[in-house]
Amino acid sequence: MSVFSQSFSPCGRFLAAGNNYGEIALFSLSAALSPDATGLSQKPVLTFTAHEGPVFSLLSTDCHLLSAGNGEVSAWNDTTTRFHRPSRVDTSLTVCLCFRSSLEIPEINSMTINSRDNSLIVGGGDNNLHVLDLEHGVFKAVLQGHSDYVHCVTMREREAEILSGGEDGAVRMWDSRTAQSVHCIDVYKYESCARPQFGKWISCLTTDSDWMLCGGGPSLSLWHLRSLSPTSTFPLSGCQRQAAFYQDMILAVGEGPFVSHCLLGGDVKAQIPCSPQSLNTLQLNTNSTEHRVLTVGGSSAHIDVFTNLSYRAFSLSF
Numbered sequence: 001m002s003v004f005s006q007s008f009s010p011c012g013r014f015l016a017a018g019n020n021y022g023e024i025a026l027f028s029l030s031a032a033l034s035p036d037a038t039g040l041s042q043k044p045v046l047t048f049t050a051h052e053g054p055v056f057s058l059l060s061t062d063c064h065l066l067s068a069g070n071g072e073v074s075a076w077n078d079t080t081t082r083f084h085r086p087s088r089v090d091t092s093l094t095v096c097l098c099f100r101s102s103l104e105i106p107e108i109n110s111m112t113i114n115s116r117d118n119s120l121i122v123g124g125g126d127n128n129l130h131v132l133d134l135e136h137g138v139f140k141a142v143l144q145g146h147s148d149y150v151h152c153v154t155m156r157e158r159e160a161e162i163l164s165g166g167e168d169g170a171v172r173m174w175d176s177r178t179a180q181s182v183h184c185i186d187v188y189k190y191e192s193c194a195r196p197q198f199g200k201w202i203s204c205l206t207t208d209s210d211w212m213l214c215g216g217g218p219s220l221s222l223w224h225l226r227s228l229s230p231t232s233t234f235p236l237s238g239c240q241r242q243a244a245f246y247q248d249m250i251l252a253v254g255e256g257p258f259v260s261h262c263l264l265g266g267d268v269k270a271q272i273p274c275s276p277q278s279l280n281t282l283q284l285n286t287n288s289t290e291h292r293v294l295t296v297g298g299s300s301a302h303i304d305v306f307t308n309l310s311y312r313a314f315s316l317s318f
Helices: none
Strands: 003-008 014-019 023-028 046-049 057-060 065-068 072-076 091-096 108-114 119-124 129-133 138-143 150-156 161-166 170-175 180-186 202-208 211-216 221-224 229-233 240-246 249-254 258-263 268-273 279-284 294-298 302-306 314-317
Touching: 003 065, 003 279, 003 294, 014 057, 057 108, 065 108, 065 119, 072 108, 119 150, 119 161, 150 202, 161 202, 161 211, 170 202, 202 249, 211 240, 211 249, 240 279, 249 279, 249 294, 258 279
Parallel strands: 003 057, 108 150, 202 240
Antiparallel strands: 003 014, 014 023, 023 046, 057 065, 065 072, 072 091, 108 119, 119 129, 129 138, 150 161, 161 170, 170 180, 202 211, 211 221, 221 229, 240 249, 249 258, 258 268, 279 294, 294 302, 302 314
């Protein structure tokens, strides 16, 4: 089993995780973090099948839990998304991308919310970004520009920009108001970032104001978006699949059984051991001060929980 995706509930008391079998498991952080926790507290309070293939991406809103699989996005009702008393699950909406044949149905690899117009941006295997109107449940725009799979999408809220990274090695910046590409960065063409032995694909991408983190085949690197130039490159082995800004550090996971703690200047401060031998997903719970944890998942049924970033406290398990 592999864990591909995670999302914390709006209240921060529950974690949803998706695996390669199309299942979503809901875990109670309140129970798992309790002083009276047992082995049972680290098991799901509810598991259900969401998609026929892997659950590549999960995203929580105030009203729904959104899950993405092969060519479709499903919105699950508030019985599960607000997680007040999770005991059953119903889908309130499933929307599918349109393709010419069943052989062309690609995975949807990543999703992000544009809060300005209440839309969902999804990127996947058809090389495009699709914009879904969440109020009406219909796709309203297609952003074309990548020449290969789109692996990751994120929002730069203040600038109303969408950023996307793909198999083609490009990070594209889009104006969300006009749906036009405004910049394209070929990361693999920068000598400080290039690693031809790993390829040019971009697998992780995130922003914080005027700063961007991206990596994959190229080294994980920190970019200043106003100058569109890299300021730091991190000497991590293998390909990084997800990264996040945290206070004055950067957290990254990918090939290897550890979470890397990196300083903004480019140094690797620490690498904290994890249970899975390879990691796909990293999430920080900022929705609750009482349940503020880091969770990571990858090539096993275990999701490691860090109450302190210096060590793994325990593991949840499908």
